[in-house]
Each structure stands twice: as C-alpha cells, then as structure tokens.
Amino acid sequence: MLGFVLRRTGAGLLLVLVISFVTFLLLSLPDNDVARSLLGPDAPAEIIDATNAALGVDRPVLVQYADWLSHAVRGDLGQSWFTSENVGTAIAGRLPVTLSLMLGVTLLTAIVAFGLGIWAGVRRGAADRFVQILAVAGYALPGFLVTLVIVLVFAVRLGWFPAIGYIPITDSVGGWLSTITLPIVALSIGAVAGTSQQVRSAVIEVLRQDYVRTLRSRGLSTRSILFKHVLRNASAPALTVLGMQFVGLLGGAVLVEQIFGLPGLGSMAVTYTTRGDIPVIMGLLMVTVVGVVLINLAVDVAIGVLNPKARRA
Numbered sequence: 001m002l003g004f005v006l007r008r009t010g011a012g013l014l015l016v017l018v019i020s021f022v023t024f025l026l027l028s029l030p031d032n033d034v035a036r037s038l039l040g041p042d043a044p045a046e047i048i049d050a051t052n053a054a055l056g057v058d059r060p061v062l063v064q065y066a067d068w069l070s071h072a073v074r075g076d077l078g079q080s081w082f083t084s085e086n087v088g089t090a091i092a093g094r095l096p097v098t099l100s101l102m103l104g105v106t107l108l109t110a111i112v113a114f115g116l117g118i119w120a121g122v123r124r125g126a127a128d129r130f131v132q133i134l135a136v137a138g139y140a141l142p143g144f145l146v147t148l149v150i151v152l153v154f155a156v157r158l159g160w161f162p163a164i165g166y167i168p169i170t171d172s173v174g175g176w177l178s179t180i181t182l183p184i185v186a187l188s189i190g191a192v193a194g195t196s197q198q199v200r201s202a203v204i205e206v207l208r209q210d211y212v213r214t215l216r217s218r219g220l221s222t223r224s225i226l227f228k229h230v231l232r233n234a235s236a237p238a239l240t241v242l243g244m245q246f247v248g249l250l251g252g253a254v255l256v257e258q259i260f261g262l263p264g265l266g267s268m269a270v271t272y273t274t275r276g277d278i279p280v281i282m283g284l285l286m287v288t289v290v291g292v293v294l295i296n297l298a299v300d301v302a303i304g305v306l307n308p309k310a311r312r313a
Helices: 002-028 034-039 045-055 061-072 087-123 125-140 143-157 173-207 210-217 222-260 265-275 278-306 308-312
Strands: none
Touching: 002 061, 002 278, 034 045, 061 278, 087 125, 087 173, 087 222, 087 265, 087 278, 125 173, 143 173, 143 222, 173 222, 210 222, 222 265, 222 278, 265 278
C-alpha cells in the first residue's frame, strides 16, 4: 500500500510541475507590458524600463520561471503586481469560502447520489425510471440557468435565503448556512445526476455477478449482501466519478461565486486574470492543482483499500 501511495504522490508532483511550467510559459508569451499597464500609456520610457526591471519581467522566461518555482516550493507565492498584496495571504483569505462550497457540494452529492443510485439499482422498475429521468433532467438543464432560477425562486420571491453575500462560519453558523445553501444546491444538481447514474450502473452490474447469487443461495439477507459485498465492489467506479466531479465543480464555482457574490477563489480568478497578474494567477493555479491532486490521491487510496487489485495498476 505504501508503494501505491508513493507512486500516486510522485505522479501528482510531476503533474503539478508540468502544469506550472506550461501555464507560466503561456502566460508569458503575450506581449504584456506590465509596467505600462501599471503606470499608464503616458509614463516615460525610462520609468517603464525601471519598473519592468524591478518586477523581474525583463529577464528570460525560463529564468523568471526558475525564480518563481524556487520561491513557490518554500511557500512564497510572491506579491500581486497591481495591488502589492501578498498572494499567499490573499488566497488564504478566500480559500475557506471556496473550500466550504466544494466540501458541501461533495458531501451532498455523495449522500444523494449514492442513495438514489442504490435505490434504483436494487429496486429497478419505477424507481429506476424515476432516477434516470432525474439524471437526464440534471444533465440537460444548463447550470447557469438552474442557478438563476434557484436565486429567483428561493431568494427573491420566497425570501428564504439571501440572494448574494457571504457570512463566515466564525461569525454565525446560521448565517453561514443561509449564504452557502443555495450555491451548494445549484452546484450539486449536475453532480448528483452524473454520480447517481454511475452508482446505479455499478450496483446493477455487481448484483448480476455469480458470487452474489451464491450468497443468496446460502440464505444471506439482501441487506447483508448489499452493504457487505455489493457496495464494496460498486463503490470504486462511483468514487472515481465523484473525484472527477469535484474537479469539474471548480469550473462551475467561478460562475456560482459570481452570481451569489461569494468572495471565493473563483471570483478572485476572474478579477486577476483579466488584469494579467501572473503571480496571483500562478498562485491560484497551484492551489487548485494541488487540491485536485490531493483529491485524486484520496480517491485512489480509497479505491485501493476497497479493491486491492487496483494497487497494481
């Protein structure tokens, strides 16, 4: 198991390194005169050159990347070119918002999708058709449209939740729940649709295996077979899909945070990307990629525990 974890960790670190290099290279390719963007079009040329030299953007791209990487591995992500704010501090202030959103969506998706998928796979018939209709509806409806409808109904017309804003959990647990519930529901609909179908298919496939028939012939109860044997083998593909859903949710979080006015990493990414603030963009990228690698590692370890054969893959 230790070798399995080390191989996955090594692959994750290599992925982080490759993505950081390619992204830094692509961000540096455009003819982006940072100093002129900061000082304005009428600034004297000598001041422009001095500012570019002070920021280090007059050096070759590979030298800039090596300098950035040497600081990043020590936890120093640099400063914003436009606000002089420490990138690590800025991200740390917004990370709890996005993290609470992602964890809430993952938890809600896991509970609802596994419940619906198991129900449909075991009961079949009307229950199966009902879950499939829900899944198709979840796939077919555009995420932004669902989010706007949710805001209109539950925030504007019914007034059950605030339409925009965010209250930290440290200030008020009830206030935090009221501001994070609708964004979590909006992001969970598509994730539940995909994951529940995967769980349903996996449960049906496992229930058709010969060893399940053998267990039934020995008189084991349906509940015992389901929870001790079927779920163990059906969880691996479902966990894979759930991990992939988490990665996809990061993109959806950008839109949801904009609509609900949440001060998270998504809205921060939009603001600083339009400015071309490379230190902030690279910092956000590293936090996101490392988070994705950790999620995939956790999923791989969980699958390896459930299915020892996966450790040899």
